[in-house]
Structure formats: C-alpha cells, structure tokens
Amino acid sequence: MARNLPNRKRRTLWSQSGPSPRLVFGAAIIAIVGVLGMTPKEFFGIPLAWPFAALWGAMGWGRVGLSLRPMILLVIFGVMQDIVSNAPLGCFALINLLVYGMSAGIADQTDGMRDTLVAFVGPVVLLSAAFLLVWGFASITSDHIVRTWPLLTSFINTGLIYAFANRMYDLGRRPGESPGGNG
Amino acid sequence: MARSGRSSQKSGARRVTLGILIFGALALIVAQSAPQISNFFVPARTTINDRIGAPADTSFWAQISGQAERERRIRELENEVRDLARYKAAAISMAERMEAYERILNLMGEPPERGVTARITTVVDGPFAQTVLANAGRLQGVEPGAIALNEGGLVGRVTQLGDRSSRILLVSNYQSQLPALGEVSGVRAVMQGKDRDRGVLKDMPEEAEFIEGERILSSGEGGAFPRGLVVGTVTKQGNDWIVKLAMREHSSGYVRMIAPPEIVEPLPESELPELPPEDGTASASQGAQ
Numbered sequence: 408m409a410r411n412l413p414n415r416k417r418r419t420l421w422s423q424s425g426p427s428p429r430l431v432f433g434a435a436i437i438a439i440v441g442v443l444g445m446t447p448k449e450f451f452g453i454p455l456a457w458p459f460a461a462l463w464g465a466m467g468w469g470r471v472g473l474s475l476r477p478m479i480l481l482v483i484f485g486v487m488q489d490i491v492s493n494a495p496l497g498c499f500a501l502i503n504l505l506v507y508g509m510s511a512g513i514a515d516q517t518d519g520m521r522d523t524l525v526a527f528v529g530p531v532v533l534l535s536a537a538f539l540l541v542w543g544f545a546s547i548t549s550d551h552i553v554r555t556w557p558l559l560t561s562f563i564n565t566g567l568i569y570a571f572a573n574r575m576y577d578l579g580r581r582p583g584e585s586p587g588g589n590g
Numbered sequence: 591m592a593r594s595g596r597s598s599q600k601s602g603a604r605r606v607t608l609g610i611l612i613f614g615a616l617a618l619i620v621a622q623s624a625p626q627i628s629n630f631f632v633p634a635r636t637t638i639n640d641r642i643g644a645p646a647d648t649s650f651w652a653q654i655s656g657q658a659e660r661e662r663r664i665r666e667l668e669n670e671v672r673d674l675a676r677y678k679a680a681a682i683s684m685a686e687r688m689e690a691y692e693r694i695l696n697l698m699g700e701p702p703e704r705g706v707t708a709r710i711t712t713v714v715d716g717p718f719a720q721t722v723l724a725n726a727g728r729l730q731g732v733e734p735g736a737i738a739l740n741e742g743g744l745v746g747r748v749t750q751l752g753d754r755s756s757r758i759l760l761v762s763n764y765q766s767q768l769p770a771l772g773e774v775s776g777v778r779a780v781m782q783g784k785d786r787d788r789g790v791l792k793d794m795p796e797e798a799e800f801i802e803g804e805r806i807l808s809s810g811e812g813g814a815f816p817r818g819l820v821v822g823t824v825t826k827q828g829n830d831w832i833v834k835l836a837m838r839e840h841s842s843g844y845v846r847m848i849a850p851p852e853i854v855e856p857l858p859e860s861e862l863p864e865l866p867p868e869d870g871t872a873s874a875s876q877g878a879q
Binding site: 445446454472473474475478482485490491492493494495496497498500501504505507508541542544545548549550551553554557558 | 601604605607608611612614615616617618619622628631635638639711712713714715716717718719721723757764765785786
C-alpha cells in the first residue's frame, strides 16, 4: 500500500482547478504585468523591454479552442493597451484577437499535439505575426517606419517568459468539456 | 450525435463572434483615420488618463505607520532639489538670453514663468509614441500646450490635457520637431527625435557647423517652445549632428509644466486704432499710405 504512494501522481491545486479559475488567474497576471509596465522601467539605468502580457493570454487560452470569455478579456486588455500606449483604439484588441484566433487554429490543425516542435514553433509563429502587426500598425499610424529593435526585444521577452509561464495560460480543457472527458 | 451537432453549432457561433470582434476592431481603427471620429475618443482617453494618473489618497496604514510623514518630508526635499536645479537651468538660459539682449536693442522682455510640478505616473516608450503621463491637469493650472521640464532640461510638450492628468509628448519622439540652436556657435537647426536618449539635428539653414560638445538650447522659433531651454549636448556621428538629451540624465520622476509662450498676433492694418490726428488733419493709416 505504502509502496504505491510514490507512483501515484500528485494532484496539485492547479491541476484540480477548472478553466474559470485558471482564466481569472491568468488575467490577473496580465493585468499586474500591464500595470507594472506603466511605471518607469529601468534597471541600473538600463531601460527594460517590457513584454506584451496580453499575448500570453491570447496564445495560451487559444490552445483549447475558441471561447467567449477570453475574447472579451482580450478586447478589454487591448483597449487598455491602446490607451496606455497612445495607439489608435482597437489596434491591440485586433492584434490580441487575431493571435487568439490563430492560436486556436494552430491547436485545431495540430489536434492538440503537445510535442516539442508544435510547442516551440506555434508561439514563434504567433509572436512573429503579432510583431509584424504591431510594427505595421505603428508605422502606418505614425507615418514613418518605426524602429524594429526595441519592439523586437519586447517580443523576445514576451516569448521567453511565455516559454516558462505557458502553463499559467493553459485552461486545461476545451470550452464546454466536462472534467471527466467529452462534453 | 445530437450532442456533437450542438457542439459544432457552438463552435461555429464562437468563430462568428471572433470574426465580428476582429471586424469591429478593424472598423474602429479605420474609422479613426477621420479626425472627427478620432477627436471623439479624446475625452474618453483623457478621462481614463485621469484615472491612471490621479494621485492616490494616503492610506490609513501609511498614516499610522508614519510612512506618510516620511514620504511628505522626502517630497519636500525633492521639491527643494528640483527648485535649485531649476534655478541652475534658469541661470544658464538667462545668460544666453542676456547675450541676445545685448545684441538686440529694444527687445521685449520674457514674461515671468508660471508652472506646476507633477509626478510622472506612466511612461510609454512603445512603438506608437513616446509619451509620459503626469498627475496634474487643468484643475492644477496646467495649460494646453504647456512645456514640460525636468532637472536636466526640456522634456516635451503637453498634447492631451485632462482634469487631473497631462500627456506629454517627449522631444525624443520621432514626430517631435524642436527648433534649436547651439549655445556657443549660435547655429540653428530643427531637432527631430531619434531614439529614447537622442535626437538628430536637421534642416540647418546656415553653412556653419556646431561645436562638438556644446549645449543645445531651444531657439524659440515657431512659438511652441520658449527660447533658451536646455535640450542636450551635441556630438557628430558620421554626417549627423546627434543631441544627447539632457532630460534623460537627470530624471527623478517629476516634471515642471510651464505655460507655453504667448505670442500676440499683430493686428491687420485695417483694424489698427486710429491715432489722434496731428494738426487736426492726417491719420496714421493715411500717413502709411
């Protein structure tokens, strides 16, 4: 009896929680990172490239398919990003939603595969698309080609943090699916 | 089977919702290319800026733990340091101005500076615009188009003004165009934002060159900025004259916003008040003719 204990998979609080608490937790992290991003960001005089936190949600939440609540959250985060960064309203909402839709599309096409290639290539493709969108919108609205390097560093940071924190944006099961299996 | 049908219906509805949201966001962006629609959102933006930039009330815990008192004292000292730094910057700019006064006789004096000091609550170095949000607005006496300075020198200009917040477009922003002149050489140019810490001098109407390491001041031409505010120091890199912005070297998180220069438009000749006739016959306009 006691011998079997180490073999039993330990159920963490996170593994037992459903999509709603996970969504709230992920959204809270995005909000906190976003609010901190509004403050001056320097480390010993070196300006920090702040990540686009809402993209973590767009990439992670999309992996289980489309759902209404993440879309609403991404629109809200997008509008806040637009206001804070003085972008045209709707710009970041559009980018977040496109990344979310693409993430759901990739997950659908790969049939939920979680092998290393999909786990690596998927976010890289999504972040590249998001980078091009932000850069394109910024260049069009400000009538000049904006510098790519500061934007690129922010996206690299977004990707690096997502590589470690992607589990926080895993909703666990598809929308409408029951905890036991098929919905 | 029926369950599978319902599931696919739901999935289709979600796709349609995503499509509608994406289309709505795109339509909103396109609609804002019209200035009337873009201006419609300005009050909403300034209201939210007010919420973000408004000073938080001192908490009860801060009052009983003495933290509020310590913070008050720190603010007092910081204000004093800022005042001293302002006097230093004023002395530099006044010396430059005095020189001009000596050259040009009958020059009209600059009006006394009125200003409001505010804390920077939000910094945006994003790809769209380099701006900061300060926690003082119309209610604190900030005027539209006010000039923002810090301990180093010129920071930028107020482009959006709320009741309790002001959005300042930094001089380092790409679209910022600042008429400037060399403190020693007197060469004039327009400084355009290059990156976070630097600007580039363009449109030099004169053949002369700047002096490496000299200080760059605002020239006051165009009337948007007062004359003689410290902008930075100039160095030559390749064919470009690059200004290292002084505002980045002395940034304590506060800005002082002063009223923009007020230039009274001269009256057209037809609206000039008539002078009392000399010898009872000729008027001023008749004399001009």
